[in-house]
Amino acid sequence: MSDTFLRLVPTDAHWHPDEAAATAAVKIARGLFPLTEHVAVEYEEGVTFFDAGANTESIHCSFCGSDLEDWWGEAMDQAAGSRFENLSVTTPCCHKATSLNDLRYVWPAAFGVCALTVVNPGVASLASEQLRTIEQAMGSPLKVIWQHL
Ligand SMILES: [Zn+2]
Incomplete structure:
Protein backbone atom coordinates (compact mmCIF):
# COMPACT_ATOMS: atom_id res chain seq x y z
CA MET A 1 0.00 0.00 0.00
CA SER A 2 1.25 3.47 -0.79
CA ASP A 3 1.46 6.25 1.75
CA THR A 4 0.03 9.70 1.50
CA PHE A 5 1.66 12.65 3.18
CA LEU A 6 -0.21 15.90 3.47
CA ARG A 7 2.38 18.63 3.88
CA LEU A 8 1.50 22.19 4.83
CA VAL A 9 4.40 24.48 4.07
CA PRO A 10 4.57 28.20 5.04
CA THR A 11 4.48 30.39 1.92
CA ASP A 12 7.65 32.18 3.04
CA ALA A 13 10.42 29.62 2.45
CA HIS A 14 12.46 30.89 5.42
CA TRP A 15 9.68 31.23 7.97
CA HIS A 16 8.87 28.77 10.72
CA PRO A 17 6.43 28.90 13.65
CA ASP A 18 7.54 29.09 17.27
CA GLU A 19 7.01 26.01 19.40
CA ALA A 20 3.68 27.10 20.88
CA ALA A 21 2.19 27.84 17.44
CA ALA A 22 3.51 24.55 16.05
CA THR A 23 1.99 22.62 18.95
CA ALA A 24 -1.36 24.37 18.51
CA ALA A 25 -1.39 23.64 14.76
CA VAL A 26 -0.58 19.96 15.34
CA LYS A 27 -3.40 19.70 17.85
CA ILE A 28 -5.88 21.18 15.38
CA ALA A 29 -4.69 18.94 12.55
CA ARG A 30 -5.10 15.89 14.80
CA GLY A 31 -8.67 16.92 15.48
CA LEU A 32 -9.37 17.44 11.77
CA PHE A 33 -7.88 14.10 10.72
CA PRO A 34 -8.84 11.55 13.37
CA LEU A 35 -7.74 8.69 11.11
CA THR A 36 -4.17 9.91 10.65
CA GLU A 37 -1.22 7.82 11.76
CA HIS A 38 1.00 10.74 12.68
CA VAL A 39 0.98 14.54 12.77
CA ALA A 40 4.02 16.68 13.44
CA VAL A 41 5.75 19.88 12.44
CA GLU A 42 9.03 18.72 10.94
CA TYR A 43 11.93 21.16 10.88
CA GLU A 44 14.55 20.80 8.19
CA GLU A 45 18.18 21.86 8.49
CA GLY A 46 17.83 24.30 5.65
CA VAL A 47 15.41 25.22 2.91
CA THR A 48 14.01 21.99 1.46
CA PHE A 49 11.96 21.27 -1.62
CA PHE A 50 8.70 19.53 -0.82
CA ASP A 51 7.39 18.00 -4.00
CA ALA A 52 4.49 15.79 -4.90
CA GLY A 53 6.55 12.59 -4.80
CA ALA A 54 5.47 10.01 -7.33
CA ASN A 55 3.14 12.45 -9.06
CA THR A 56 4.55 13.58 -12.38
CA TRP A 107 1.24 19.17 -8.78
CA PRO A 108 1.74 21.76 -6.03
CA ALA A 109 5.22 21.87 -4.52
CA ALA A 110 6.94 24.33 -2.21
CA PHE A 111 10.21 25.32 -0.61
CA GLY A 112 10.41 25.70 3.14
CA VAL A 113 12.37 25.10 6.33
CA CYS A 114 9.50 23.21 7.92
CA ALA A 115 6.25 21.48 7.15
CA LEU A 116 3.28 20.38 9.16
CA THR A 117 3.05 16.77 8.02
CA VAL A 118 -0.03 14.58 8.29
CA VAL A 119 0.74 10.94 7.50
CA ASN A 120 -2.13 9.09 5.82
CA PRO A 121 -4.78 11.67 6.74
CA GLY A 122 -7.58 9.35 5.58
CA VAL A 123 -9.04 12.00 3.28
CA ALA A 124 -8.12 13.13 -0.23
CA SER A 125 -8.66 16.84 0.14
CA LEU A 126 -8.56 19.67 2.61
CA ALA A 127 -11.47 22.10 2.84
CA SER A 128 -10.51 25.76 2.70
CA GLU A 129 -11.94 26.44 6.14
CA GLN A 130 -9.92 23.54 7.58
CA LEU A 131 -6.83 25.05 6.00
CA ARG A 132 -7.69 28.46 7.45
CA THR A 133 -7.99 27.03 10.98
CA ILE A 134 -4.53 25.48 10.71
CA GLU A 135 -3.09 28.67 9.17
CA GLN A 136 -4.44 30.71 12.07
CA ALA A 137 -2.84 28.38 14.61
CA MET A 138 0.48 28.35 12.75
CA GLY A 139 0.44 32.10 12.16
CA SER A 140 1.23 31.90 8.45
CA PRO A 141 -0.48 31.20 5.14
CA LEU A 142 0.35 27.66 4.03
CA LYS A 143 0.83 25.84 0.75
CA VAL A 144 -0.91 22.50 0.54
CA ILE A 145 1.13 19.63 -0.89
CA TRP A 146 -0.11 16.11 -1.35
CA GLN A 147 2.75 13.68 -1.57
CA HIS A 148 2.15 10.11 -2.68
CA LEU A 149 5.00 7.74 -1.99
ZN1 LIG B 1 7.34 33.01 -19.18
Whole structure:
Protein backbone atom coordinates (compact mmCIF):
# COMPACT_ATOMS: atom_id res chain seq x y z
CA MET A 1 0.00 0.00 0.00
CA SER A 2 1.25 3.47 -0.79
CA ASP A 3 1.46 6.25 1.75
CA THR A 4 0.03 9.70 1.50
CA PHE A 5 1.66 12.65 3.18
CA LEU A 6 -0.21 15.90 3.47
CA ARG A 7 2.38 18.63 3.88
CA LEU A 8 1.50 22.19 4.83
CA VAL A 9 4.40 24.48 4.07
CA PRO A 10 4.57 28.20 5.04
CA THR A 11 4.48 30.39 1.92
CA ASP A 12 7.65 32.18 3.04
CA ALA A 13 10.42 29.62 2.45
CA HIS A 14 12.46 30.89 5.42
CA TRP A 15 9.68 31.23 7.97
CA HIS A 16 8.87 28.77 10.72
CA PRO A 17 6.43 28.90 13.65
CA ASP A 18 7.54 29.09 17.27
CA GLU A 19 7.01 26.01 19.40
CA ALA A 20 3.68 27.10 20.88
CA ALA A 21 2.19 27.84 17.44
CA ALA A 22 3.51 24.55 16.05
CA THR A 23 1.99 22.62 18.95
CA ALA A 24 -1.36 24.37 18.51
CA ALA A 25 -1.39 23.64 14.76
CA VAL A 26 -0.58 19.96 15.34
CA LYS A 27 -3.40 19.70 17.85
CA ILE A 28 -5.88 21.18 15.38
CA ALA A 29 -4.69 18.94 12.55
CA ARG A 30 -5.10 15.89 14.80
CA GLY A 31 -8.67 16.92 15.48
CA LEU A 32 -9.37 17.44 11.77
CA PHE A 33 -7.88 14.10 10.72
CA PRO A 34 -8.84 11.55 13.37
CA LEU A 35 -7.74 8.69 11.11
CA THR A 36 -4.17 9.91 10.65
CA GLU A 37 -1.22 7.82 11.76
CA HIS A 38 1.00 10.74 12.68
CA VAL A 39 0.98 14.54 12.77
CA ALA A 40 4.02 16.68 13.44
CA VAL A 41 5.75 19.88 12.44
CA GLU A 42 9.03 18.72 10.94
CA TYR A 43 11.93 21.16 10.88
CA GLU A 44 14.55 20.80 8.19
CA GLU A 45 18.18 21.86 8.49
CA GLY A 46 17.83 24.30 5.65
CA VAL A 47 15.41 25.22 2.91
CA THR A 48 14.01 21.99 1.46
CA PHE A 49 11.96 21.27 -1.62
CA PHE A 50 8.70 19.53 -0.82
CA ASP A 51 7.39 18.00 -4.00
CA ALA A 52 4.49 15.79 -4.90
CA GLY A 53 6.55 12.59 -4.80
CA ALA A 54 5.47 10.01 -7.33
CA ASN A 55 3.14 12.45 -9.06
CA THR A 56 4.55 13.58 -12.38
CA GLU A 57 6.29 16.90 -12.18
CA SER A 58 5.25 19.51 -14.64
CA ILE A 59 6.30 23.11 -14.22
CA HIS A 60 5.06 26.17 -16.01
CA CYS A 61 5.97 29.85 -16.05
CA SER A 62 3.61 31.77 -13.79
CA PHE A 63 3.65 34.73 -16.20
CA CYS A 64 3.28 33.27 -19.69
CA GLY A 65 2.54 29.61 -19.02
CA SER A 66 5.52 28.23 -20.96
CA ASP A 67 6.61 24.69 -20.15
CA LEU A 68 9.77 25.05 -18.03
CA GLU A 69 10.52 21.42 -17.31
CA ASP A 70 13.87 21.26 -19.16
CA TRP A 71 15.15 24.54 -17.78
CA TRP A 72 13.88 23.81 -14.28
CA GLY A 73 16.28 20.91 -13.64
CA GLU A 74 19.28 23.15 -14.23
CA ALA A 75 17.80 26.01 -12.20
CA MET A 76 17.23 23.57 -9.33
CA ASP A 77 20.84 22.33 -9.51
CA GLN A 78 22.06 25.91 -9.29
CA ALA A 79 19.78 26.74 -6.37
CA ALA A 80 20.87 23.53 -4.63
CA GLY A 81 24.42 24.93 -4.78
CA SER A 82 23.29 27.70 -2.42
CA ARG A 83 21.36 25.14 -0.31
CA PHE A 84 18.22 26.82 -1.64
CA GLU A 85 19.03 30.01 0.28
CA ASN A 86 18.63 31.88 -2.97
CA LEU A 87 15.56 30.92 -4.97
CA SER A 88 15.48 33.89 -7.31
CA VAL A 89 15.50 33.13 -11.01
CA THR A 90 14.77 34.84 -14.29
CA THR A 91 12.31 32.95 -16.44
CA PRO A 92 13.92 31.74 -19.71
CA CYS A 93 10.75 32.33 -21.73
CA CYS A 94 9.68 35.88 -20.89
CA HIS A 95 12.71 37.09 -18.85
CA LYS A 96 10.90 38.03 -15.69
CA ALA A 97 12.35 37.98 -12.19
CA THR A 98 10.64 35.51 -9.91
CA SER A 99 11.36 32.76 -7.40
CA LEU A 100 11.52 29.00 -7.87
CA ASN A 101 8.88 28.97 -5.15
CA ASP A 102 6.49 30.99 -7.32
CA LEU A 103 6.52 28.91 -10.50
CA ARG A 104 3.37 27.07 -11.39
CA TYR A 105 3.81 23.47 -10.29
CA VAL A 106 1.02 21.43 -11.81
CA TRP A 107 1.24 19.17 -8.78
CA PRO A 108 1.74 21.76 -6.03
CA ALA A 109 5.22 21.87 -4.52
CA ALA A 110 6.94 24.33 -2.21
CA PHE A 111 10.21 25.32 -0.61
CA GLY A 112 10.41 25.70 3.14
CA VAL A 113 12.37 25.10 6.33
CA CYS A 114 9.50 23.21 7.92
CA ALA A 115 6.25 21.48 7.15
CA LEU A 116 3.28 20.38 9.16
CA THR A 117 3.05 16.77 8.02
CA VAL A 118 -0.03 14.58 8.29
CA VAL A 119 0.74 10.94 7.50
CA ASN A 120 -2.13 9.09 5.82
CA PRO A 121 -4.78 11.67 6.74
CA GLY A 122 -7.58 9.35 5.58
CA VAL A 123 -9.04 12.00 3.28
CA ALA A 124 -8.12 13.13 -0.23
CA SER A 125 -8.66 16.84 0.14
CA LEU A 126 -8.56 19.67 2.61
CA ALA A 127 -11.47 22.10 2.84
CA SER A 128 -10.51 25.76 2.70
CA GLU A 129 -11.94 26.44 6.14
CA GLN A 130 -9.92 23.54 7.58
CA LEU A 131 -6.83 25.05 6.00
CA ARG A 132 -7.69 28.46 7.45
CA THR A 133 -7.99 27.03 10.98
CA ILE A 134 -4.53 25.48 10.71
CA GLU A 135 -3.09 28.67 9.17
CA GLN A 136 -4.44 30.71 12.07
CA ALA A 137 -2.84 28.38 14.61
CA MET A 138 0.48 28.35 12.75
CA GLY A 139 0.44 32.10 12.16
CA SER A 140 1.23 31.90 8.45
CA PRO A 141 -0.48 31.20 5.14
CA LEU A 142 0.35 27.66 4.03
CA LYS A 143 0.83 25.84 0.75
CA VAL A 144 -0.91 22.50 0.54
CA ILE A 145 1.13 19.63 -0.89
CA TRP A 146 -0.11 16.11 -1.35
CA GLN A 147 2.75 13.68 -1.57
CA HIS A 148 2.15 10.11 -2.68
CA LEU A 149 5.00 7.74 -1.99
ZN1 LIG B 1 7.34 33.01 -19.18
